[in-house]
Every structure is written in structure tokens, then in C-alpha cells.
Amino acid sequence: MNKDKLISEIRRKGSFLCVGLDTDPKKIPSHLLREKDPVFTFNKAIIDATADHCVAYKPNLAFYEALGPAGLESLEKTMEYIPADFFTIADAKRGDIGNTAASYAKTFFETFNFDSVTVAPYMGRDSVDPFLNYEGKWAILLALTSNKSSADFQMKKLENGRYLYEEVIQESKEWGSDSDLMYVVGATKADLLLSIRKFIPNHFLLVPGVGAQGGSLSEVAQYGMNKDVGLLVNSSRGILYASNGDDFAEAAKREAKKLHTEMKELLSKV
Amino acid sequence: MNKDKLISEIRRKGSFLCVGLDTDPKKIPSHLLREKDPVFTFNKAIIDATADHCVAYKPNLAFYEALGPAGLESLEKTMEYIPADFFTIADAKRGDIGNTAASYAKTFFETFNFDSVTVAPYMGRDSVDPFLNYEGKWAILLALTSNKSSADFQMKKLENGRYLYEEVIQESKEWGSDSDLMYVVGATKADLLLSIRKFIPNHFLLVPGVGAQGGSLSEVAQYGMNKDVGLLVNSSRGILYASNGDDFAEAAKREAKKLHTEMKELLSKV
Numbered sequence: 001m002n003k004d005k006l007i008s009e010i011r012r013k014g015s016f017l018c019v020g021l022d023t024d025p026k027k028i029p030s031h032l033l034r035e036k037d038p039v040f041t042f043n044k045a046i047i048d049a050t051a052d053h054c055v056a057y058k059p060n061l062a063f064y065e066a067l068g069p070a071g072l073e074s075l076e077k078t079m080e081y082i083p084a085d086f087f088t089i090a091d092a093k094r095g096d097i098g099n100t101a102a103s104y105a106k107t108f109f110e111t112f113n114f115d116s117v118t119v120a121p122y123m124g125r126d127s128v129d130p131f132l133n134y135e136g137k138w139a140i141l142l143a144l145t146s147n148k149s150s151a152d153f154q155m156k157k158l159e160n161g162r163y164l165y166e167e168v169i170q171e172s173k174e175w176g177s178d179s180d181l182m183y184v185v186g187a188t189k190a191d192l193l194l195s196i197r198k199f200i201p202n203h204f205l206l207v208p209g210v211g212a213q214g215g216s217l218s219e220v221a222q223y224g225m226n227k228d229v230g231l232l233v234n235s236s237r238g239i240l241y242a243s244n245g246d247d248f249a250e251a252a253k254r255e256a257k258k259l260h261t262e263m264k265e266l267l268s269k270v
Numbered sequence: 271m272n273k274d275k276l277i278s279e280i281r282r283k284g285s286f287l288c289v290g291l292d293t294d295p296k297k298i299p300s301h302l303l304r305e306k307d308p309v310f311t312f313n314k315a316i317i318d319a320t321a322d323h324c325v326a327y328k329p330n331l332a333f334y335e336a337l338g339p340a341g342l343e344s345l346e347k348t349m350e351y352i353p354a355d356f357f358t359i360a361d362a363k364r365g366d367i368g369n370t371a372a373s374y375a376k377t378f379f380e381t382f383n384f385d386s387v388t389v390a391p392y393m394g395r396d397s398v399d400p401f402l403n404y405e406g407k408w409a410i411l412l413a414l415t416s417n418k419s420s421a422d423f424q425m426k427k428l429e430n431g432r433y434l435y436e437e438v439i440q441e442s443k444e445w446g447s448d449s450d451l452m453y454v455v456g457a458t459k460a461d462l463l464l465s466i467r468k469f470i471p472n473h474f475l476l477v478p479g480v481g482a483q484g485g486s487l488s489e490v491a492q493y494g495m496n497k498d499v500g501l502l503v504n505s506s507r508g509i510l511y512a513s514n515g516d517d518f519a520e521a522a523k524r525e526a527k528k529l530h531t532e533m534k535e536l537l538s539k540v
Contacts, residue, residue, distance in 0.1 A: 022370070062366060062373035065335075068346060068381050072339040093366050095390055096332060097417040100292070103332035111338045120365055122392045122412060124419025142392060147367040149394025152441060157429040164423070164434065171422060 001087050001115045002136045003179045006204070007228050009055045009085060014264040016229055018056035018089065018206070019046065019256065020236025021078065022063050027241050029248050039067070039074035042248075044081055046240060049253040053260035056232050057082050058089035058206075079112050087232070088114045089206065093142060095120035095127045102130040109137045116140050118184060118206070121168045125175055132176040139181055143169050143196070146186025146209030169199045178202040185224070187215020187233065193223035204230050210259070211238030217259065221266040229267065235259060271357050271385045272406050273449045276474070277498050279325045279355060284534040286499050287526065288326035288359065288476070289316065290506025291348065292333050299514050309337065309344035312518075314351055316510060319523040323530035326502050327352050328359035328476075349382050357502070358384045359476065363412060365390035365397045372400040379407045386410050388454060388476070391438045395445055402446040409451055413439050413466070416456025416479030439469045448472040455494070457485020457503065463493035474500050480529070481508030487529065491536040499537065505529060 010016050021043055025033065028042045035041040047057065059078060064071035082088055090108040094101070094117065108117040109131075116138035119128055131139035144154055144165040154165040162170065169183060178200070185196055187209035196205075205224055209215035210233050217233060224231055235255070243251035280286050291313055295303065298312045305311040317327065329348060334341035352358055360378040364371070364387065378387040379401075386408035389398055401409035414424055414435040424435040432440065439453060448470070455466055457479035466475075475494055479485035480503050487503060494501055505525070513521035 024373070060366070060370055060373075062364075062370045062377065065342075066373045066377040066381055069339040069342040072335075072342055076338060091366075093364065093390070093393075094332075095365075095392075096330070096361075096363050097415070100330055100332045103294070103330075103336045107332065107336040111336055120363070120390045120392050122390050122423060123363075123415050123417055124422030124424070126417050126419040145367070145393050147393060147396050149396040152394030153392060153434070153438065154394070156434070156437060159427040159429055164426070167426060168423065 003204075006055070006087055009087070010229050013055055014267055015053055015055055015260045016231045016233055016263055017054040017256065017259050018058050018232045018234040019050050019054045019239055020091065020208070020234045021046065021057055021059040022236040022240065023059070024063050025067070027244065029244050029246065031246065037074055037077065039064070039071065040077045043074070043078045045249040046252050047081060049249040050239065050256040051083070053253070053256040054086075056087040056089060058091050058234055060091040060236070075112065079114070088116070089140065090114040090117040093118050093120050095123045097123065098126045098130060101127045105130045105134065109134045116182070118142065121172060125172070128172065128175055132180050137180070139176065140206050141168065141172055141181065141183050143183040144185045144189050144192060146188045146213050146215065150186065166199065169196065173200055173203070178204070182206055184208065186213075187217070187220050188213055190216060190219035190223050193220065197224065197226065201226055202228070202230070204232060206232045206234065208234040211235040217262055218266065225266070225270060233259075273474075276325070276357055279357070280499050283325055284537055285323055285325055285530045286501045286503055286533055287324040287529050288328050288502045288504040289320050289324045289509055289526065290361070290478070290504045291316065291327055291329040292506040292510065293329070294333050295337070297511050297514065299516065299518050301516065307344055307347065309334070309341065310347045313344070313348045315519040316522050317351060319519040320509065320526040321353070321356075323523070323526040326357040326359060328361050328504055330361040330506070345382065349384070358386070359410065360384040360387040363388050363390050365393045367393065368396045368400060371397045375400045375404065379404045386452070388412065391442060395442070398442065398445055402450050407450070409446065410476050411438065411442055411451065411453050413453040414455045414459050414462060416458045416483050416485065420456065436469065439466065443470055443473070448474070452476055454478065456483075457487070457490050458483055460486060460489035460493050463490065467494065467496065471496055472498070472500070474502060476502045476504065478504040481505040487532055488536065495536070495540060503529070
């Protein structure tokens with residue numbers, strides 16, 4: 001999906017919500033475990049329940065791989081089920097040398113037909129480049145993540161005065177454009193979005209950490225929104241596991257709708 | 271596999287060679303494509319041909335995932351085929367927040383029963399910790415990689431005077447011990463092994479980049495070997511694709527044996 005189409009979907013729906021499909025068989029309602037493919041059955045119900053309220057879905061690969069080949073089959077079925085007008089993100093955080101990165105790009109863009117994949121920057125440009133050679137596809141580079149230990153290295157100051165995460169943004173923005181490169185910035189660091197926007201005023205940001213991790217949606221919008229909205233805000237556990245009873249899909253819809261309503265309000269102001 | 275057992279296997283065989291199973295259907299001999307599972311058939315022949323000359327096998331996940339569920343089945347069969355006295359490395363370069371990292375640890379240590387997994391450090395301690403809670407299992411942290419673009423961030427100097435890769439080693443060595451943590455250091459940076467050994471005299475290093483990438487085995491041994499050998503040197507393409515004819519397994523054996531002979535010689539000096 002290209003940038004214009006993404007922006008128009010966000011405007012049309014009044015939502016920049018991404019639903020993270022971190023589907024863990026240990027956390028889904030136990031009655032689903034009797035199904036042939038509990039993970040896909042759960043995802044299908046979640047997609048049906050949330051489709052009116054979001055513009056993107058983001059399966060995290062860790063949860064599918066943990067189930068072996070059957071997990072990748074659940075992922076394939078999930079990807080086939082998601083309608084074409086949703087932006088899809090493989091949350092994979094891959095990063096490897098050139099020929100291997102090219103194989104990961106093939107995995108996510110061709111085998112599974114995702115629109116985008118999250119990529120770790122530690123190995124530098126040649127580990128990211130192979131993700132940038134696909135028409136209408138995106139690399140989403142980790143910049144400042146939402147976890148506590150992001151301070152260990154991302155917030156280390158370099159000799160040149162920049163924090164490592166700033167250096168990652170500053171260097172990498174030349175590798176692609178705001179039409180094939182996005183950045184992950186955690187909602188738990190919303191105050192830093194203002195300075196990040198100085199480096200990349202026009203890029204989309206994928207913002208995890210609203211909900212279970214404690215980030216504030218209104219602060220993210222206040223500091224991070226640009227003229228094209230420029231945000232995809234993700235919620236995973238807060239939506240998926242709002243209830244673990246028979247009403248899990250209704251509960252997921254309620255949580256997604258809450259965020260949607262708040263987003264409509266925030267979008268009406270810009 | 272614990273550290274004592276790994277050292278004793280290296281001593282017994284006179285080899286610290288790891289064979290990287292980066293099995294790409296586009297590069298394997300075309301006559302294998304008629305097999306039901308070409309990737310497993312190729313791996314099986316490579317394992318049979320190289321088992322006398324190496325102590326470890328390292329499948330790179332990118333090549334298996336690119337084939338979807340069938341690729342993970344080939345990986346499962348490969349893991350079942352590798353005898354128990356070989357050290358196995360999932361070259362996955364994962365790194366994600368705590369609950370997701372825990373799911374990756376489960377994937378590689380439980381679902382696929384690897385001894386170790388390569389992990390990217392960018393997200394910090396809580397993305398690595400879940401890999402350290404398994405008896406006899408290892409996290410292998412990226413420190414200084416063999417690719418050209420490792421200079422982009424890993425070789426950036428911090429305010430405290432250290433390079434980022436040195437900071438990664440210095441900080442992370444406290445997260446585990448030399449019995450559950452190794453580091454990736456590329457053979458293309460052999461001269462830096464001397465300074466790396468000042469930070470971590472006792473840890474094992476996984477060293478890719480010998481062969482196709484141009485690193486020198488004798489330099490790696492000269493600068494990186496410690497009292498326990500402390501090295502696993504990987505070769506992937508140089509062994510796997512030594513020939514793409516009917517003689518691919520013999521050619522792989524010949525290349526593995528060449529490295530083994532050189533390793534025996536290097537080990538006899540210490």
C-alpha cells in the first residue's frame with residue numbers, strides 16, 4: 001500500500017489505529033482451543049470485531065513461530081483474511097546481512113504478502129536496503145522503542161552529541177524516503193516525539209505502547225502528528241485480551257471503538 | 271549443551287568449525303528440486319558430509335521462513351537429524367520486548383530445540399533476558415558484525431569514549447555469564463578481537479565471515495583464541511555451494527576438511 005492510499009484510509013475512517021495480533025494460545029478464551037486452528041479462529045473474530053475501527057493489523061511473528069509450521073499456517077490464513085484496504089505490518093524486527101535480509105524481505109513481502117516489516121538498525125544500511133526495493137512496500141525501522149531497557153543503548157549519547165536513536169533516524173532517513181520508510185517510536189516516550197519530528201517531519205511513525213504499556217494517545221497525537229496525520233498507533237493486548245470469556249470479540253470491539261472515538265476527536269482538531 | 275561439553279567436543283575433534291545451513295532452493299543443485307523436501311535432502315547430505323569436521327550447525331532462519339510453513343517443516347526435520355553432540359545455533363538475530371522475546375525463546379529453545387539463538391542488542395537488557403533463563407541454552411549477542419555497514423552504528427563512538435559495540439559488550443556481559451552468553455564478532459574485523467578479549471576474556475565468540483566474506487581464520491585464531499579455545503568459526507556459502515553439481519556433498523566435505531585441517535594445526539599450538 002502506498003502512502004497516498006494509507007493517508008486516505010486514515011482520513012476516510014477517522015482512525016490511525018493498528019491492532020496488534022499478538023495471538024498467544026495461552027491467553028485466548030479456552031473454548032477456542034477446541035477449534036482446529038484456534039489462533040486463526042481468534043484472529044478472524046478479532047478482525048471482524050475491529051475492522052470498522054482500525055486501518056492496520058500487525059501480527060507479531062514471535063507468537064506464530066512459537067507454534068512451528070502450524071503457526072505459520074495460521075499466519076498465512078490470517079493474512080488472506082485481512083481485507084486489501086488494511087495496511088499490514090509484519091512485526092518481525094529482523095536485521096541481517098544483505099543476502100539474508102533479502103531473504104527476509106522475500107519472506108514478508110512475497111511469501112506472506114505484508115505491506116511492511118519492522119527492521120532493527122544495529123547492522124546498518126546493508127541490512128535495511130533489501131527491504132526498500134519493493135514497490136508499495138515499507139521498512140519500519142526501530143528508533144526509540146517502548147520498553148524500559150531502550151535506555152541501555154538507544155538513549156546513549158554519542159561523541160557527536162546525538163543520542164543513538166537520533167543518529168539512527170538521522171543516518172537512515174537518507175536510505176529511503178517517506179514513501180518506503182517509517183520509524184518505530186514508543187508511546188511511552190511521547191515527549192521525545194517533538195524532537196524526533198525535527199529530524200523527520202514527513203515520515204510515518206509506528207507507535208506501540210498505548211494501553212498495556214502505559215503510553216498516552218493524546219500526548220502521542222499532540223507531539224507526533226503531522227499534516228498527513230503521520231501516525232499509526234498500535235494496541236495489542238489491551239484489545240485482544242479485553243475479555244477472555246465468550247464475549248472476547250465484543251470486548252475487543254469496545255476497546256478498539258474507544259480508541260477510534262478518541263482518534264476521531266484528535267483528527268477533527270487538525 | 272553446556273560450556274564444558276562444548277569445549278570437550280572441540281578438543282576431541284580438533285575443530286571449532288560451525289557449518290551455516292543457509293539453504294537457498296535457488297542455489298542448491300537443481301536435481302534436488304525433484305525431491306519431496308529439497309531443503310531437508312540438501313541439509314541431510316551436507317550434515318553427513320561435514321559431521322567429521324565440525325562441532326556446530328547454524329541454520330539461518332531467513333532461508334526457512336522464506337518458504338512459509340513448509341520451510342519450518344524442513345527446519346524441524348533438519349534439527350531432528352543433527353546428532354545430539356553437535357552445538358546448534360538458530361541464526362535468527364531476534365530482539366523484541368520482554369513478553370515477545372520470551373515467545374522467541376520458547377520458539378527456538380523448546381519448539382525447535384536449539385542450543386542457542388543469535389539476538390540483536392538494540393532494545394537492551396529486557397529483550398535479551400528471556401533467552402538467559404534456560405538451563406544449558408545460550409544467547410549469542412550481536413556485537414561487531416561482519417558486514418560493511420556495521421560501521422554505520424556499531425563503530426560509532428560514544429561520549430564515554432567507547433565504540434557502540436564495545437558498550438554493548440561491556441554492559442551486556444553482566445546480564446548473564448560466560449556459560450549462557452556468547453558474542454558475534456565478524457572475522458572481517460579480526461584485528462579488533464584483541465581489544466574485545468580485554469572486555470570478555472572467557473566468553474565464546476561466534477565468528478562469521480571466514481570464506482565468502484573474506485575473513486582470515488589464522489588471524490581470528492591469533493587474536494581471538496583463549497584458554498578454552500573460545501571460538502566457533504562459521505562458514506556457510508563457502509561450504510554449502512562449493513559445487514552445484516552432483517558432487518556438491520563431496521565438495522562441501524572437501525571445504526570443511528580444509529578448514530578442519532587448518533584448525534587442527536592452530537589448536538596444536540595452544
